[in-house]
Amino acid sequence: MIDFIRQTVLPFYGIPSANTSVSPLGNGHINDTFLVRWDQGEFVLQKLNTQVFKTPNALVENADKIARYLSDKQASGHYSLKLVEPVRTQDDQLAVDLGEKGFWRAINYLPHSHSIEVVSSEDEAFAAAKAFGHFSSALSEFDATELTDVIAQFHHLPGRIEQLQAAVAADSQSRVDSCREWVDFALSQQSLLDELNGVSPKLPLRTCHNDTKINNMLFDKRDMSSLAIIDLDTCMKGHLMYDFGDMVRTFCSPEEEDSTVLENVRVRESVFAAICRGYLSELGDVLSREERASLWLGARVICLMIGVRFLTDHLNGDVYFHIHHENHNLERAANQFTLYRSLLEQEKSLTSYL
Numbered sequence: 001m002i003d004f005i006r007q008t009v010l011p012f013y014g015i016p017s018a019n020t021s022v023s024p025l026g027n028g029h030i031n032d033t034f035l036v037r038w039d040q041g042e043f044v045l046q047k048l049n050t051q052v053f054k055t056p057n058a059l060v061e062n063a064d065k066i067a068r069y070l071s072d073k074q075a076s077g078h079y080s081l082k083l084v085e086p087v088r089t090q091d092d093q094l095a096v097d098l099g100e101k102g103f104w105r106a107i108n109y110l111p112h113s114h115s116i117e118v119v120s121s122e123d124e125a126f127a128a129a130k131a132f133g134h135f136s137s138a139l140s141e142f143d144a145t146e147l148t149d150v151i152a153q154f155h156h157l158p159g160r161i162e163q164l165q166a167a168v169a170a171d172s173q174s175r176v177d178s179c180r181e182w183v184d185f186a187l188s189q190q191s192l193l194d195e196l197n198g199v200s201p202k203l204p205l206r207t208c209h210n211d212t213k214i215n216n217m218l219f220d221k222r223d224m225s226s227l228a229i230i231d232l233d234t235c236m237k238g239h240l241m242y243d244f245g246d247m248v249r250t251f252c253s254p255e256e257e258d259s260t261v262l263e264n265v266r267v268r269e270s271v272f273a274a275i276c277r278g279y280l281s282e283l284g285d286v287l288s289r290e291e292r293a294s295l296w297l298g299a300r301v302i303c304l305m306i307g308v309r310f311l312t313d314h315l316n317g318d319v320y321f322h323i324h325h326e327n328h329n330l331e332r333a334a335n336q337f338t339l340y341r342s343l344l345e346q347e348k349s350l351t352s353y354l
């Protein structure tokens with residue numbers, strides 16, 4: 001892949017292949033990401049997964065619209081983080097479409113950036129949640145209908161449950177028997193679906209990030225201040241409760257998303273409280289009463305839903321999320337269901353912060 005990038009992709013950007021380094025970057029589950037460095041610069045190059053993102057042109061156009069809007073906000077002093085912006089080809093295109101050989105796009109690399117996989121202090125959680133809140137606040141007047149839905153019904157729990165049921169019925173890899181306990185657990189959460197059904201219609205559609213994982217907020221490694229919100233791939237219209245939920249999902253556990261040390265997987269109350277403080281410090285005045293009341297629901301839905309998605313992919317033969325070893329998606333699912341249970345157990349104390 002690296003040789004192919006040097007010889008075939010980099011020329012579109014006018015970058016020489018001699019003395020240019022290309023190295024894998026980050027921990028994404030979907031796209032292939034590289035850091036490209038040459039004597040006069042550096043950028044991030046991605047091969048988009050077009051099985052997942054079936055309209056990649058729409059994705060890069062969405063990201064470009066958001067970057068332009070935030071750039072204007074930054075210029076007028078209303079956005080204080082750094083931007084991830086498209087790097088255009090020599091022909092001024094947002095991407096290089098090589099058909100079977102991939103759909104490639106580049107974005108700027110942010111010097112001094114540092115990402116974390118596990119939150120290690122309340123200060124980190126507060127800073128990251130404030131940064132995601134700042135991002136959403138800056139976009140609160142952006143017309144979300146300008147964005148194409150790059151994945152239909154992305155955060156749609158009923159649809160995700162149906163996909164799980166279909167995978168169970170097909171059992172294409174004969175794996176259902178070995179994870180029956182988790183399948184039954186996932187399918188036993190009907191009361192959450194009912195609650196969601198009642199709340200969703202009351203919520204406004206806003207521009208959402210839709211992947212507010214802790215590693216999508218970059219810190220400045222010089223002083224650990226917040227540097228940038230990255231990964232605009234799934235920015236679409238939706239409900240902000242899911243952005244809140246994905247922060248809870250990825251900040252609160254002391255273990256990574258795929259840890260098999262389930263006895264350590266739990267929601268840390270102090271981290272949850274820091275997320276609430278940080279997020280609401282930016283968005284408290286923007287959210288409607290119903291939206292604020294929905295945040296707790298968003299946390300539960302996201303934790304259950306990602307467990308359902310990992311489990312579904314395990315049953316389907318690992319066709320969606322990149323895996324690094326056998327049963328990786330099952331391990332991720334078990335981890336996320338455990339985190340979901342921990343949320344439910346602490347409902348009384350956690351909701352007191354909202």
Ligand code: GN1
Pocket residue numbers: 027028029030031052211213231234257306
């Ligand atoms: C995927 O590849 P990455 O890390 O940006 C996924 C998210 C999941 C996440 C789980 C398009 O995001 O929805 O929450 O993995 N992205 C897509 O870690 O499905």
Ligand code: MG
Pocket residue numbers: 211231233234
């Ligand atoms: Mg992503």
